[in-house]
Amino acid sequence: MKQAVVKIENLTKVIKDKTIIDQCSFELYPGEIVGFLGPNGAGKTTTIRMLVGLMKPTSGDIVIQNHHIERELEMALRHVGAIVENPELYKHLTGYQNLELFWRMSDDIPLERIDEVVKMVRLEGKIHEKVKTYSLGMRQRLGLAQALLHKPSVLILDELNNGLDPAGIKELRSHLQELADQHDLAILVSSHLLSEMELLCDQIVIIQNGKIIGTKQISSHEEEETEGTTRKVRFKLSSAAEEVRDLLSHTYPDYAVEFDQNGFVITLPVVEIPKLNKRLVQNDIDVFEIQIVEESLEDQFLQMTGGRTVE
Numbered sequence: 618m619k620q621a622v623v624k625i626e627n628l629t630k631v632i633k634d635k636t637i638i639d640q641c642s643f644e645l646y647p648g649e650i651v652g653f654l655g656p657n658g659a660g661k662t663t664t665i666r667m668l669v670g671l672m673k674p675t676s677g678d679i680v681i682q683n684h685h686i687e688r689e690l691e692m693a694l695r696h697v698g699a700i701v702e703n704p705e706l707y708k709h710l711t712g713y714q715n716l717e718l719f720w721r722m723s724d725d726i727p728l729e730r731i732d733e734v735v736k737m738v739r740l741e742g743k744i745h746e747k748v749k750t751y752s753l754g755m756r757q758r759l760g761l762a763q764a765l766l767h768k769p770s771v772l773i774l775d776e777l778n779n780g781l782d783p784a785g786i787k788e789l790r791s792h793l794q795e796l797a798d799q800h801d802l803a804i805l806v807s808s809h810l811l812s813e814m815e816l817l818c819d820q821i822v823i824i825q826n827g828k829i830i831g832t833k834q835i836s837s838h839e840e841e842e843t844e845g846t847t848r849k850v851r852f853k854l855s856s857a858a859e860e861v862r863d864l865l866s867h868t869y870p871d872y873a874v875e876f877d878q879n880g881f882v883i884t885l886p887v888v889e890i891p892k893l894n895k896r897l898v899q900n901d902i903d904v905f906e907i908q909i910v911e912e913s914l915e916d917q918f919l920q921m922t923g924g925r926t927v928e
């Protein structure tokens with residue numbers, strides 16, 4: 618079992634009597650991309666500023682690779698690479714010269730590390746050209762290279778997609794996934810774009826009004842289905858007659874069922890699906906179709922936020 622790289626526990630920030638972050642807890646694991654999702658003003662930037670040591674929590678704990686951010690700030694931050702505001706780049710210098718300047722500011726990074734990070738973000742071909750000739754996507758990759766220079770175990774990125782076109786976003790996505798997979802980095806990305814988070818992340822943590830209102834594992838990365846996994850299933854029948862309602866209320870009084878004129882939708886453990894089918898047939902009810910209903914992340918998000926969209 619992997620150890621968490623970052624543990625956030627009951628994190629709270631009060632500014633001028635207003636609770637901006639309220640008892641937030643979540644963890645980041647190596648190789649995992651976590652999306653920090655919420656509408657504008659939800660508290661993403663404030664949380665991130667505390668995570669990178671730019672702001673002190675009012676209460677609660679942030680522990681990074683076993684170092685408490687308040688008691689051992691320097692040790693904790695050694696493990697963090699971050700792009701919080703736009704990366705500071707000198708446009709009249711080459712990408713390599715920018716990295717070299719950054720490298721000079723730290724005393725214990727070997728020079729060869731510059732070539733390593735350039736490869737990690739795939740800028741080999743352009744690194745000796747001036748930054749003013751770079752596209753926004755390339756500038757962001759150079760920013761990533763800068764953030765990776767001191768071999769952090771966690772990358773923290775605040776609204777990284779700002780200003781990128783769809784091709785740039787796609788490219789950045791594949792770079793981040795590669796960094797997580799091949800270098801076992803934990804990555805936290807904040808965003809208010811649900812669709813983008815769904816494509817990029819393994820897990821999404823949803824924040825609203827300073828509170829974490831839900832976390833969601835993204836299905837393509839979910840654990841294998843077991844018999845106990847519940848699924849939302851549509852049974853298409855010739856009708857949803859009284860006998861169907863009676864049967865369900867007797868057999869499955871605890872499961873959520875919604876009826877419509879073509880049958881019903883029920884949420885139940887997968888192991889129960891063939892049993893329910895058999896019961897219906899034994900009771901002379903024709904089953905035309907059984908279909909797993911996948912709730913989109915959008916639906917789940919809307920349920921959690923009570924209908925408020927993120928944008």
Ligand SMILES: Nc1ncnc2c1ncn2[C@@H]1O[C@H](COP(=O)(O)OP(=O)(O)OP(=O)(O)O)[C@@H](O)[C@H]1O
Nearest residue numbers: 632633637655656657658659660661662663664809
């Ligand atoms: N220094 C401050 N003083 C007072 N209120 C603040 C301060 N910093 C943030 N806030 C308030 O805290 C709330 C959360 O702000 P924050 O910037 O963390 O949200 P966000 O989720 O990052 O939103 P956005 O996507 O718009 O940046 C907002 O209501 C904001 O007005």
